[in-house]
Amino acid sequence: MTFLQTVLKELQANVAKLETALSTAGDGAPPHLFEAQPYAPLDNDEASPPWAAFELIDKIRLDLKAVEAAVTPTSKLYLTTVFAANKSAALSTVAVLGVTDAIDKLGGQASLADIAAEVGTNPQKLGRILRLVAGEYIYREVAPDVFANTRHSLGLRKETKAYHFLKFSASEGGAASAVLCKNLLDVKTKDSYKPEDAPFAQSVSNGKAFYDFVSQPAQAEMLQNITEGVVPWLNRTTRSPLLLDYPWGELGSARVIDVGCGPADSGFDILQKYPKLTWVLQDLPHMIELVKTLVPPVLADRVKSGDISFQVQDYFEPNPARGDVWYLRGVIREYDDADALKVLENVVAAMRETKGARLVLNEVFCASPAIVADSGIADAPSQHLPYEQSSLYELANLITWNTYALFGGKERTYRDTVALLEAAGLQVTKFYKFRTFTANIECVVRE
Numbered sequence: 001m002t003f004l005q006t007v008l009k010e011l012q013a014n015v016a017k018l019e020t021a022l023s024t025a026g027d028g029a030p031p032h033l034f035e036a037q038p039y040a041p042l043d044n045d046e047a048s049p050p051w052a053a054f055e056l057i058d059k060i061r062l063d064l065k066a067v068e069a070a071v072t073p074t075s076k077l078y079l080t081t082v083f084a085a086n087k088s089a090a091l092s093t094v095a096v097l098g099v100t101d102a103i104d105k106l107g108g109q110a111s112l113a114d115i116a117a118e119v120g121t122n123p124q125k126l127g128r129i130l131r132l133v134a135g136e137y138i139y140r141e142v143a144p145d146v147f148a149n150t151r152h153s154l155g156l157r158k159e160t161k162a163y164h165f166l167k168f169s170a171s172e173g174g175a176a177s178a179v180l181c182k183n184l185l186d187v188k189t190k191d192s193y194k195p196e197d198a199p200f201a202q203s204v205s206n207g208k209a210f211y212d213f214v215s216q217p218a219q220a221e222m223l224q225n226i227t228e229g230v231v232p233w234l235n236r237t238t239r240s241p242l243l244l245d246y247p248w249g250e251l252g253s254a255r256v257i258d259v260g261c262g263p264a265d266s267g268f269d270i271l272q273k274y275p276k277l278t279w280v281l282q283d284l285p286h287m288i289e290l291v292k293t294l295v296p297p298v299l300a301d302r303v304k305s306g307d308i309s310f311q312v313q314d315y316f317e318p319n320p321a322r323g324d325v326w327y328l329r330g331v332i333r334e335y336d337d338a339d340a341l342k343v344l345e346n347v348v349a350a351m352r353e354t355k356g357a358r359l360v361l362n363e364v365f366c367a368s369p370a371i372v373a374d375s376g377i378a379d380a381p382s383q384h385l386p387y388e389q390s391s392l393y394e395l396a397n398l399i400t401w402n403t404y405a406l407f408g409g410k411e412r413t414y415r416d417t418v419a420l421l422e423a424a425g426l427q428v429t430k431f432y433k434f435r436t437f438t439a440n441i442e443c444v445v446r447e
């Protein structure tokens, strides 16, 4: 069998398995594409697809890309890849313009002239953008110059607030990415993981670290957009797996120390679903003051009872807290190995004071699409997709480069992370893969 036929055979088998796995979800119907309604088993961020289905998604996508790459001339592969930034701008633009709402208002499908009049732009230019996005099956051209919503355009309605995230990523994220090459070669920045050396600081903020820049009075609008739009929308895409794919319930009434808690949205979500847990929120003074104001009203009584408490704690200093679970989400990604090790060593020293204490690390793990030793392999790339890494391999890598471009930091592979944890005196007990691009590593102190 030829390579293409081998991949197609694998694809066919995996699509059949996917349909079977999805037959128990939603109303049991297989995925649709052109209808203007969400496909609930896959598109509902408040739930997660069944595991068996989720595991097939990456395999199918990887093999589809293999087919696409195999039939594409090299220069055309470069051109479509390098111009993908235009797709980013197009998606952000239709979201900001409110094209989905306009089509809704015009009855579910409408001419370019009517959509353009509704959103206040030029129909010819809008058509060119919409065709780019329709190539991703977001919108459908139902007749020449007539566009309709599809399953994938509904998430762009203004009420979803997706446009905050899409606009920010395409504009500030795009500007930062544009200087990536300079950032990788400049002697000051190439080996640095500090936020003031990130591409964003070289392109947008005149040398200021991201949060120092957006905290300035002149950037108040950007900060508000980030805290009220960008971050909540992104967090929604990981919330359900974080709650369901790690056995928080088995921790019973454990005391959790949330190190570098930030706005603590994940802690507050976990506490609402697993009310027996008690939770200590640790961060620097300004963040502790802020997080006190962010406690959801349903948890107010738990603050009063002391089940949820706040501690100012610098994680580079010895940690006097005592707890059964030490939870670090997106903390060590901020640092190079030497600083990450300092943070972990302080946690390990405190963990030694509580028998059986465990550390739960929630991160994005850089992912390999496929590790293929031999050319002329007799199977499909999806059969070489490594396990110990973030799910959604492509999205995980896009996200880690995006966070690097904005904030610097060192996002790691699973192997890099395990080496760091072991250097800090920890022993990994389990890797919890999630149905999203983050995952948990659980460890205990090595005896």
Ligand SMILES: C[S@@+](CC[C@H](N)C(=O)[O-])C[C@H]1O[C@@H](n2cnc3c(N)ncnc32)[C@H](O)[C@@H]1O
Binding pocket: 259, 260, 261, 262, 263, 264, 265, 266, 282, 283, 284, 287, 313, 314, 315, 316, 328, 329, 330, 331, 334
């Ligand atoms: C990337 S954020 C992660 C926040 C949170 N864990 C989350 O998942 O949203 C890192 C957090 O570490 C805090 N932080 C930075 N330096 C710190 C330090 N030296 N000691 C304690 N917290 C610190 C920041 O204020 C910020 O809230």
